[in-house]
Amino acid sequence: MSDKKQPVSRRQFLNYTLTGVGGFMAAAMLSPMVRMAVDPVLKPKEAGEFHATGTEVANITKEPTRVDFSFEQKDAWYVSEVSKTAWVYKNEDGDVIALSPICKHLGCIVKWEGGSGHENRYYCPCHGGLYEKSGENVPGTPPLAPLDQYKIKIQDGMLYLGEIIPNKVV
Numbered sequence: 656m657s658d659k660k661q662p663v664s665r666r667q668f669l670n671y672t673l674t675g676v677g678g679f680m681a682a683a684m685l686s687p688m689v690r691m692a693v694d695p696v697l698k699p700k701e702a703g704e705f706h707a708t709g710t711e712v713a714n715i716t717k718e719p720t721r722v723d724f725s726f727e728q729k730d731a732w733y734v735s736e737v738s739k740t741a742w743v744y745k746n747e748d749g750d751v752i753a754l755s756p757i758c759k760h761l762g763c764i765v766k767w768e769g770g771s772g773h774e775n776r777y778y779c780p781c782h783g784g785l786y787e788k789s790g791e792n793v794p795g796t797p798p799l800a801p802l803d804q805y806k807i808k809i810q811d812g813m814l815y816l817g818e819i820i821p822n823k824v825v
């Protein structure tokens with residue numbers, strides 16, 4: 656066995672050096688790109704987000720009124736405009752109630768007093784579903800659950816709506 660050291664040739668030294676520097680430069684260039692692509696996915700969604708409806712609480716009556724509102728939604732790196740609708744009214748105690756218009760049968764859109772014979776009720780034109788003002792489904796019609804409701808926030812006299820939750824009025 657020989658103790659003779661193998662000298663590194665100039666060619667090998669250049670190879671090692673260029674490989675190391677090249678790898679370092681590639682990592683430095685790629686890391687911001689990878690971070691930019693992955694960052695929105697890793698970001699936690701803001702909990703309890705509320706959206707402006709442009710509706711003054713003072714103008715809300717005991718009669719359900721259609722409120723349309725929209726907001727920008729970020730889904731990872733994709734930004735889209737989302738439009739939503741609510742049926743909004745004040746109950747006997749003066750509390751604001753905002754109901755989702757999505758029928759609990761098969762997802763059609765319900766209307767307050769959607770036709771003759773449906774006075775003081777929400778009506779779903781798809782299969783004749785009916786709901787009371789509180790969102791309670793009328794027995795004997797297709798929906799088997801009450802309309803969902805929005806979380807609400809009142810700030811500076813204006814109505815803000817949040818996520819849709821199961822009906823707590825009924």
Ligand code: FES
Nearest residue numbers: 758760761779784
């Ligand atoms: S979808 Fe509303 S009654 Fe069927």
